[in-house]
Amino acid sequence: MSLNFCFIGAGNLATQLSQALKNKGYEINQVYSRSEKSGKKLAETLSTRFVTSAKEITKDAGIYFVALKDSAFEEVLSQIDFDNKLVVHCSGSLPLSVLRSYSENTGVLYPLQTFSKDRKVEFRKIPLFVESGNESNLKLLLKIAGEISDSVSVADSEKRKMLHISAVFACNFVNYFYTIASDILKSGNIQFEVLKPLILETALKVQEIEPEKAQTGPAVRFDKNIIDSHLKFLDENSEYGQLYRLISKHIFERYKK
């Protein structure tokens, strides 16, 4: 039996995952998206059909990949008759059990990466984490994941949640700090451009050195004069003084030991 897939969701993650699977020879036989525009766009790149109504989702797929916003799960999935086929979600923080009421065969395939429109990532390098309550479903997911990525592990829902929380700090909050840095530069009419080499080097460094050992800056040096002068500037010119104070205190407490 050749496996074919239905993609429920057509966002950034669905787009890159479905394309990686198609490149390995799998057939995607349908895409569902509430948005006509996203559904059409993804279906075209996959040479397949799309629907915008959950009721029209095909019964003929071998595996259903659910790549929806977490908050949309219930509304969309409750309209679909999966006929106990394998239903797989791709979410970091939703437990496997959220799928229980929709099918007897469920699983998770979680890619630990940030996906954006118009940025292609090399899928082979993305760590994938799979889970299933059923041995043969788990085996199948491991096989499929192993075809599209060099890094595949089994992770239960608790472990996956830890992965997701660590990713919020290492990616989402980090990106927000890039935004704060950009705000501060703007207040001095300085281009964000000048920070790019520093941002890249900071990320490259921890590819080789443990982040705890790579720490630099006024807080780890206990440089009170500099910290006070930064806080004075931030309190007078921005809303970021509180954050600077709290994080510097954390760093100070960690390294004073």
Add this chain to the structure above:
Amino acid sequence: MSLNFCFIGAGNLATQLSQALKNKGYEINQVYSRSEKSGKKLAETLSTRFVTSAKEITKDAGIYFVALKDSAFEEVLSQIDFDNKLVVHCSGSLPLSVLRSYSENTGVLYPLQTFSKDRKVEFRKIPLFVESGNESNLKLLLKIAGEISDSVSVADSEKRKMLHISAVFACNFVNYFYTIASDILKSGNIQFEVLKPLILETALKVQEIEPEKAQTGPAVRFDKNIIDSHLKFLDENSEYGQLYRLISKHIFERYKK
């Protein structure tokens, strides 16, 4: 007259800056370091002499580069007779005026980068910011900086402080968040390795896309269920709940507009 330099300080920044200058043919005729080990090591790579007493610092250098911890400036510099030669510091947040009492010729050359032991960075790509109160000194610094970097700008002390504060967020605090992520993974016995592709992609993304537009994650999606489940885990297992709460609130406030 061929210019020669004395390096006061032999840390990571002094090491990389002095080597970049030597590679352009400048002579470094002395290194000062309080630490015998660091002084000796740097002097060897530069084929020059080193001293560990500030009183033995040469009077024969054309320019003195001060790359000390900010807190060590006063103690070390007050012992040196610069004979009004050009004295240049490399600090982000100290104003040019801190050098006023030591020489009539002063300047700043600030590289916007993070320097660590045993990690070579490509000096040509580091943005350098120079300042001097005197036109001919400024010209000289611009010339020298232009020989070792493709990105040289003039920045006064106020502008340089903004650069430094933005670097604290985009580098020092970011690195601390990598450490937090590593802590969370450790609590689940997960290798930091799995986060490396995400960390790199997050930094690569903002080389092309404005960080404000690159924001992803539960906070920008207003995903209250996920945020609450993360906070429950962090409050029960770590000291990071308060930080997660505060930053999520910041992100929420910014993007709800």
